[in-house]
Amino acid sequence: MKTVSIYVLLDSNGLRRYIGKSIDPASRIKDHRRRKFQWAVSYEILETCPDTDWESREKFWIASGRVDGWPLKNVADGGNAVPSWYQPTAETRAKMSAAQRARTPEYREKIAASKRGKPRSPETRAKISVATKGYRHTFEARLKMSIAGRGRPSTRKGTSLSPEHRAKLNGRIPWNKGKRLTDEHRANLSVAHVGNTHKPETCAKMSATRRGKPLSSEHRAAMIAAWKIRKTSIACA
Numbered sequence: 001m002k003t004v005s006i007y008v009l010l011d012s013n014g015l016r017r018y019i020g021k022s023i024d025p026a027s028r029i030k031d032h033r034r035r036k037f038q039w040a041v042s043y044e045i046l047e048t049c050p051d052t053d054w055e056s057r058e059k060f061w062i063a064s065g066r067v068d069g070w071p072l073k074n075v076a077d078g079g080n081a082v083p084s085w086y087q088p089t090a091e092t093r094a095k096m097s098a099a100q101r102a103r104t105p106e107y108r109e110k111i112a113a114s115k116r117g118k119p120r121s122p123e124t125r126a127k128i129s130v131a132t133k134g135y136r137h138t139f140e141a142r143l144k145m146s147i148a149g150r151g152r153p154s155t156r157k158g159t160s161l162s163p164e165h166r167a168k169l170n171g172r173i174p175w176n177k178g179k180r181l182t183d184e185h186r187a188n189l190s191v192a193h194v195g196n197t198h199k200p201e202t203c204a205k206m207s208a209t210r211r212g213k214p215l216s217s218e219h220r221a222a223m224i225a226a227w228k229i230r231k232t233s234i235a236c237a
Contacts, residue, residue, distance in 0.1 A: 004054040006047045006061050008070075009040040016070040019046070019062050019078070021054050027135060034131040037073075055079030 007025045009018040009032065018037060022028035029043050049057045058078035065072050088096070120128070137145070161169070181189070198206070215223075 002051040003048050004051045005045050006049065006054065006057050007043045007045050008061070008065070009037060010042045010044065011039045012041050016044075016065060016072070018073045019058065019065060021058050023051070024138065027138075030131060030135055 002023060004021050004023055005025045006019065006021050007028075008016045009020075009029070011017050017039070018032075020028065020032075025043060025045065029040060032040055046061050047057055056079065060078075062072065062074050062078040
């Protein structure tokens with residue numbers, strides 16, 4: 001059974017301003033900061049409960065916080081409840097429904113085309129960098145993105161890097177250079193790649209790109225050393 005954390009956001013003055021729930025509070029807080037709660041500087045875990053009880057517990061903490069005088073920004077009473085003052089009319093509901101139905105693939109493509117090629121300002125890039133630093137998608141999210149992207153052509157297909165971009169990349173030290181994968185990471189990679197094979201076309205392209213290119217002495221020495229280690233591990237097993 002999954003557990004859910006009931007948390008409260010704190011501002012720079014230490015005041016408790018918003019109560020919410022999440023199975024991953026750290027990621028949820030970063031999402032809050034990106035969207036509308038830029039004032040949140042920290043958070044506290046009020047309670048951890050089973051995922052079947054979080055609605056009642058969130059309602060309890062919001063009610064308790066209001067009684068204690070916390071300046072909460074929660075407009076609802078918790079538990080995915082709609083604010084009591086919000087009652088959309090039939091006309092509003094019809095407009096919302098029509099707007100959702102209008103989002104056809106053609107409509108989405110128009111929106112994408114209108115934004116494509118527009119560079120973000122340095123200020124926007126800096127804000128995105130700060131908000132996403134240290135963020136890591138969950139395994140379920142990565143799996144969903146992988147499935148959604150299968151068979152989709154690359155957005156960079158047929159494009160080439162500009163001379164300025166190549167100059168920036170030239171001489172840059174890779175972020176993972178000199179870093180060794182943990183045994184757990186290696187095991188996860190091994191399991192993830194079991195049964196995966198390249199297509200014949202891909203194998204042919206890889207073979208063609210390598211054909212006629214001699215390996216350096218350092219490359220050969222590294223391959224020999226790696227094979228010796230692998231041979232020894234197999235023999236010990």
